[in-house]
Amino acid sequence: MINKFIKYIGLPLGLSALLPVFSFAQAAVAAAAPVAAKPVPFISAGNTAWMLVATALVMLMTIPGLALFYGGLVRSKNILNVLMQCFILTAVITLEWIVFGYSNAFGSSTGALAPYIGGFDWAFLKGIGINDVSPYFISQETERIPHLVFVLFQCMFAVITPALIIGAFAERMKFRGFLVFSLLWAIVVYNPVAHWVWSADGWLFKLGALDFAGGTVVHVNAGIAALVIAVMLGKRRLPSGQHITAPHNIPLVVMGAALLWFGWFGFNAGSGLAADGLAASAFLTTHVAAAAAALSWALLDWFINKKPTVVGIATGAVAGLVAITPAAGFVDISGALIIGLLVSVFCFFMVSVVKVKFGYDDSLDAFGVHGIGGIWGAIATGLFASPLIQSAYSGAFYGNPKQLGIQLIAIASTLIYSGVMTVILFKVVEKTLGIRATEEEEDAGLDITQHHETAYSDAE
Amino acid sequence: MINKFIKYIGLPLGLSALLPVFSFAQAAVAAAAPVAAKPVPFISAGNTAWMLVATALVMLMTIPGLALFYGGLVRSKNILNVLMQCFILTAVITLEWIVFGYSNAFGSSTGALAPYIGGFDWAFLKGIGINDVSPYFISQETERIPHLVFVLFQCMFAVITPALIIGAFAERMKFRGFLVFSLLWAIVVYNPVAHWVWSADGWLFKLGALDFAGGTVVHVNAGIAALVIAVMLGKRRLPSGQHITAPHNIPLVVMGAALLWFGWFGFNAGSGLAADGLAASAFLTTHVAAAAAALSWALLDWFINKKPTVVGIATGAVAGLVAITPAAGFVDISGALIIGLLVSVFCFFMVSVVKVKFGYDDSLDAFGVHGIGGIWGAIATGLFASPLIQSAYSGAFYGNPKQLGIQLIAIASTLIYSGVMTVILFKVVEKTLGIRATEEEEDAGLDITQHHETAYSDAE
Amino acid sequence: MINKFIKYIGLPLGLSALLPVFSFAQAAVAAAAPVAAKPVPFISAGNTAWMLVATALVMLMTIPGLALFYGGLVRSKNILNVLMQCFILTAVITLEWIVFGYSNAFGSSTGALAPYIGGFDWAFLKGIGINDVSPYFISQETERIPHLVFVLFQCMFAVITPALIIGAFAERMKFRGFLVFSLLWAIVVYNPVAHWVWSADGWLFKLGALDFAGGTVVHVNAGIAALVIAVMLGKRRLPSGQHITAPHNIPLVVMGAALLWFGWFGFNAGSGLAADGLAASAFLTTHVAAAAAALSWALLDWFINKKPTVVGIATGAVAGLVAITPAAGFVDISGALIIGLLVSVFCFFMVSVVKVKFGYDDSLDAFGVHGIGGIWGAIATGLFASPLIQSAYSGAFYGNPKQLGIQLIAIASTLIYSGVMTVILFKVVEKTLGIRATEEEEDAGLDITQHHETAYSDAE
Amino acid sequence: MKKVEAIVRKSKFEVVRKALHEADIDFLSWWEVKGQGSAKQGLIFRGVAYDVNTIDRVFISFVVRDINVEKSINAILKSAYTGESGDGRIFVTQIDQSIRIRTGDQGDEALYDKK
Amino acid sequence: MKKVEAIVRKSKFEVVRKALHEADIDFLSWWEVKGQGSAKQGLIFRGVAYDVNTIDRVFISFVVRDINVEKSINAILKSAYTGESGDGRIFVTQIDQSIRIRTGDQGDEALYDKK
Amino acid sequence: MKKVEAIVRKSKFEVVRKALHEADIDFLSWWEVKGQGSAKQGLIFRGVAYDVNTIDRVFISFVVRDINVEKSINAILKSAYTGESGDGRIFVTQIDQSIRIRTGDQGDEALYDKK
Numbered sequence A, B, C: 001m002i003n004k005f006i007k008y009i010g011l012p013l014g015l016s017a018l019l020p021v022f023s024f025a026q027a028a029v030a031a032a033a034p035v036a037a038k039p040v041p042f043i044s045a046g047n048t049a050w051m052l053v054a055t056a057l058v059m060l061m062t063i064p065g066l067a068l069f070y071g072g073l074v075r076s077k078n079i080l081n082v083l084m085q086c087f088i089l090t091a092v093i094t095l096e097w098i099v100f101g102y103s104n105a106f107g108s109s110t111g112a113l114a115p116y117i118g119g120f121d122w123a124f125l126k127g128i129g130i131n132d133v134s135p136y137f138i139s140q141e142t143e144r145i146p147h148l149v150f151v152l153f154q155c156m157f158a159v160i161t162p163a164l165i166i167g168a169f170a171e172r173m174k175f176r177g178f179l180v181f182s183l184l185w186a187i188v189v190y191n192p193v194a195h196w197v198w199s200a201d202g203w204l205f206k207l208g209a210l211d212f213a214g215g216t217v218v219h220v221n222a223g224i225a226a227l228v229i230a231v232m233l234g235k236r237r238l239p240s241g242q243h244i245t246a247p248h249n250i251p252l253v254v255m256g257a258a259l260l261w262f263g264w265f266g267f268n269a270g271s272g273l274a275a276d277g278l279a280a281s282a283f284l285t286t287h288v289a290a291a292a293a294a295l296s297w298a299l300l301d302w303f304i305n306k307k308p309t310v311v312g313i314a315t316g317a318v319a320g321l322v323a324i325t326p327a328a329g330f331v332d333i334s335g336a337l338i339i340g341l342l343v344s345v346f347c348f349f350m351v352s353v354v355k356v357k358f359g360y361d362d363s364l365d366a367f368g369v370h371g372i373g374g375i376w377g378a379i380a381t382g383l384f385a386s387p388l389i390q391s392a393y394s395g396a397f398y399g400n401p402k403q404l405g406i407q408l409i410a411i412a413s414t415l416i417y418s419g420v421m422t423v424i425l426f427k428v429v430e431k432t433l434g435i436r437a438t439e440e441e442e443d444a445g446l447d448i449t450q451h452h453e454t455a456y457s458d459a460e
Numbered sequence D, E, F: 001m002k003k004v005e006a007i008v009r010k011s012k013f014e015v016v017r018k019a020l021h022e023a024d025i026d027f028l029s030w031w032e033v034k035g036q037g038s039a040k041q042g043l044i045f046r047g048v049a050y051d052v053n054t055i056d057r058v059f060i061s062f063v064v065r066d067i068n069v070e071k072s073i074n075a076i077l078k079s080a081y082t083g084e085s086g087d088g089r090i091f092v093t094q095i096d097q098s099i100r101i102r103t104g105d106q107g108d109e110a111l112y113d114k115k
């Protein structure tokens, strides 16, 4: 009978069952540290519950969060185009991710390519059973989530990254060109960079680059692409001498920013892949950094331009969320406060001085907020990572200056790779499909010319 | 002492406690399969956490999700009426559900009625203690949720189903008639049909009909009622020759669609009543089908009418979500992809060709999207259900053609029952209270005539 | 070896390990009641998952929930000011809370002050490790959440309370005065009152006052402050004879109300700090009370003014949510129904008769809804608290009339303390910074004069 | 040439438009305005029913040859009429010059094509 | 009959309306327009303060008997005045014909009731 | 003094405004209107492509000294032109009186400063 029993439970368990005195210990500490034999990871309902929600929250960030944030900022003749871009990316990148994106980003390949890109083993999620545990985990080695939840959680990151770039070329891009460019960019830029930083085989991962929830992979990556496109595409046709357009609907901007803040709890506190103390800490740093950056931008507005603005505080909150993203699971409150307070200073300076001076038209400041905020966050992670949060990781201010160097390498390689590939992809699409809307289309608005719809209608 | 102990723990446990060698096994595999004695189900915090959220998410689908989706599509003089309809159904159906709806739908009755409708044992949730485990479960027999959470989760389904019908009669129904009709419909149609399919006693359940999250109970059911009402109520008074009205606020439509997508994760991935691999799988199929259907509609728009539209992609996403609803916990990725890609073809054809041809005025396509999408989803479940997801269930393409037949019976009986009862209830309300707004009310708009309010105001 | 083992597991556990026969029992009832020795509390992933979400939901209540609810009700020239007020409070109060607010509210102090305010031991969350369990718990003594999650959850309450007051002074307050007043109020009023009621040392807590999720601490507290400010600030400059302004955008009001309802599930069902039967019960009473109050207001509208209104039903839902807040975890369905049905009667009477009669200008009925609803809820808790929900607590209708007296003391002391302090703070800010906008600012609107922005723009 | 301006109920606009079409007036411009007159509109806000004298109206404006003034007025009169307070007004003004931007046509020529 | 059109500050509209009421002008139509003139409006967007010369205005339009033109102009002049750039304009035009849709009254009869 | 009213494409408004500025017309009011004329606008709704003849337009209105009428018309004619159906109209009306609220200036004096 014991034999039969062993067959069911597996040898390791069976063996220890011979030692009744241990039985209690095992049971009592089941939730704590494993004794002796490496414990078999299993699906924890608690962690899974949190990660299902976190996944949904990250989707909410793109539609409607980012869609409204960007959509409220453009002129009323272009809002549908922005909403459409966010919506179709959600659809297209999801399919790309399932078909091979996930496999490229998080799968393994062999040979020289292994550190740079995954293979196609997980194409169509082949071989991933619904009860398989995720091979990826952060703080909870045993109490894992289903592999499929990890696939989905990461899917939402793959969706939002190209969507962030929309801010740079809003109000002047042909829809067809946009769509093809974005899909190619997701495949050629996003998937490899995610592999570098987050895959177990990735060269930046192995180097020790720290990026908790996507400072480099998401924000620096999208930010530099945004800058490149803004420059290559040229300025919008605005009335002469004008480089600013008033947002057509600021309540939508606020709604979008608030939903981004809300969703970002999933983004950052979900990136530990468990509902534990680390998630709590990441939630806290996220909330504090967003609050600090929001206030900091409002104060800058107040001191420099005499009035605190709504678009300003919303932009500050987003900048704070961007900056804390790579650091969320590594820094403590003091780190979060400094990251948040300073990011608004950098971004404010970028969008109100540098952009104006250089005269490129980053319509909605995708580079100014995500690029600059992401770079600052990635650097700050190298400075403020505290061993009290995750004992294995320290930044320069905690005696590990090397980390700062690694962070700089990660930033630089992302800037270069994403920047160069964006130039190439842009040229390819421009030459083949055309990428800039005609003057007539731009004047009439992209809603009516690209989609044959108008956002607001009083007609019977 | 052992006696006393047994008293506390219960006999089954007490007995096995006599076999110390078993003790370890029990403990170690607590999270896995039970050995021998049927384990006592308990409340799992993890599963409960997920289901509390899923419940809230499903509420979000009706208000503000569906309310905005529908509200943005109507003309500005009727938006408040639509919002009011969604809001008051949330209130009224919740109360009906607590008072006796839940008992009718999920309770038991005796005698010949048992397969058709539950009794009143659980009226006012009598006898349901706050720590009672749910008698209903899918994949997790032991790690249950509180019975009250199941009551609440199902409550949100009862709310949204009649709300879906609003799309068919929008812009021309008296508020009083609407309210009484909807409440009667919930009692006379929704509760029994839910009982047929989901109650342990239900005749369709016993027949083996598969409906994971409400393809038949929710969408087919509401869809056919929508068609019947649209026909019986007659067309809106539109300027001559016109059968289309431009949506008054497409950003609201997008917001609504995005919130529906978000909430649907609770709807579908919550329908397994646990945070486990099955939930992950249902989440995945839901997301993939929505993405595929959104893209598919955008492409149809693009090919047929030269431009991809925002209302189109939003409608496609909703259609995909509808179609995957019955199948979410039974099909794999390939099933989800096919279901999603095809549903837009069917719905697109329905609303742009069939509806135009027959000339009934399903104002916001409640039948065109929910009816058609639901029927397709229910059929597709009979085709693509894969034993790799839930081993007990297979569709025609996995060697079980009988399932298709059962699905057709479920669809047909729902169509007939709901269709006939809707005719009767409509007539009753029409004769007693009146159901169609007067011409003056319709021209002036339902907001001002039914609610003495206007949606947008510039007045001081 | 046994010695070593004991060292790891702790003496109490070690001892019982000597009785193998017990081992099974321990394991089997791990999720239930502890035997003998007080069990060591640990972090439950399931409870943590729920509380992370609940925390995010409560943030959503302020931005964008309350912001939209209030923002839609004001005239279009003032919406940004309202959105800004909600947004900046989210930022500022979060920072105040981290810096010392949490410590003041939930920490301990020594000496005579202990029952009235906490000290500064937890300033900057000093000494709270990321894996520390929360010292606060309700129904789950062993399966706790991280202390940081409790800090964050409570942070969101601290944010929303002063934000509620905005409804009283909307459309006529200087931004600077508003900000300083609100921050001072949070420190001088909110933190102490929270300490009284919820801290283990608090004098009202010790007295036995019941306030599950903040009826007194949040709603009565904010409500009386709202009334005081409305009176002291004087009326808005409305066209002569007019005391009502039409809401500029009712769909925003509905969106806000729906998001409040949604978020309130986190507020109330999260206040048990666990995902268990008590959470389910609180979720249920919350949903039922909101539904009952929404319907009840709609019916009052219908009978008294001939038409059910959208703003009315939304207001009713919010009133129901307010009233059930203190009672959510103490009453059963019958209690929830009565609380919900009656609260709308009280609030309706207050805003449509009493306010009109006395002529103070509580612009958006912060007192009329939150003050009155909160008082009724706190009283009702003393009437309907049922020992079947939490066995330790009963109200007057369950044989414990003393509870009603305690509730009245809690209400009265909050009304007096908050009222008096609000008068003082108002005077201080008025004399130093100025608090009422000038006539020109009010006429031109606060958006353009306080923030140099306009909400809606058609300009190129 | 005369400019005909009519202020009508929002709910009557489509009817008026159709009547004008039947009178061969297919060229017009219109926008929403607020109007104050003898009519009142009942509204409710949080339990208080109140009347406002600010009512949404549609302002219709078109320029026609003198010969067509009467029939367009008649078309509006008939279609915008309900008999209850608030039906609106028609005003006619002399126009000095009219130009069609696309063709540069002036005067009567600039107006609608059909006689 | 004359048509009086006034373009005034949004913030002054209610004051003007009251002044007109006191001058017995209780019938009018108005709508929001954008105006460009000598006035500027300061705005801020993401750290950049800028001036726009597009400013929201209210356009008021009503037709009165000749006899009432002056007092209505005076009412507007007094109530819309602030003295700062941007106070607006009043224009007066001759009206050929006026008809009250509900009654069919024409000319002066079609206008407001009180003398 | 004449009132010049122009109904132009929304997409051309900024161009027209600039042309007017170059013609020294820096004072104007405008608002969005719906227009019906010979032009059609294609729209799509759930798979059905349809044409509407209701098109968003901008209505521009300004009063100028008689001497400036021609050059303002020319500025509009040139800038609003595309040659495709839907370019719009210009109408000119006589104005009896004009007053600048801030200064009380009347007649030509009330109009824009630059000659």
Ligand SMILES: Nc1ncnc2c1ncn2[C@@H]1O[C@H](COP(=O)(O)OP(=O)(O)O)[C@@H](O)[C@H]1O
Residues within 6 Å of the ligand: D007, D034, D035, D036, D037, D038, D039, D055, D057, D084, D085, D086, D087, D088, D089, E027, E028, E029, E061, E062, E063, E064, E100, E101, E102, E111, E112
């Ligand atoms: N003298 C006027 N000048 C401008 N608009 C007017 C004038 N008289 C009435 N109107 C417009 O006509 C609308 C209807 O007028 P009202 O007096 O309410 O109707 P009725 O003529 O049927 O009594 C008003 O809301 C207002 O917009």
Ligand SMILES: Nc1ncnc2c1ncn2[C@@H]1O[C@H](COP(=O)(O)OP(=O)(O)O)[C@@H](O)[C@H]1O
Residues within 6 Å of the ligand: E007, E034, E035, E036, E037, E038, E039, E055, E057, E084, E085, E086, E087, E088, E089, F027, F028, F029, F061, F062, F063, F064, F100, F101, F102, F111, F112
């Ligand atoms: N000649 C004009 N024609 C039409 N509208 C005008 C004219 N002059 C001024 N306006 C309107 O009046 C508003 C106020 O004019 P502005 O020149 O700014 O004020 P002020 O007369 O006090 O200098 C402008 O915004 C514009 O709407």
Ligand SMILES: Nc1ncnc2c1ncn2[C@@H]1O[C@H](COP(=O)(O)OP(=O)(O)O)[C@@H](O)[C@H]1O
Residues within 6 Å of the ligand: D027, D028, D029, D061, D062, D063, D064, D100, D101, D102, D111, D112, F007, F034, F035, F036, F037, F038, F039, F055, F057, F084, F085, F086, F087, F088, F089
């Ligand atoms: N007679 C008219 N009175 C008032 N508005 C007119 C008149 N004719 C045209 N319009 C306006 O001009 C716009 C353009 O006219 P349309 O006939 O479409 O262009 P086109 O002159 O190039 O054929 C119309 O949408 C309408 O707003």
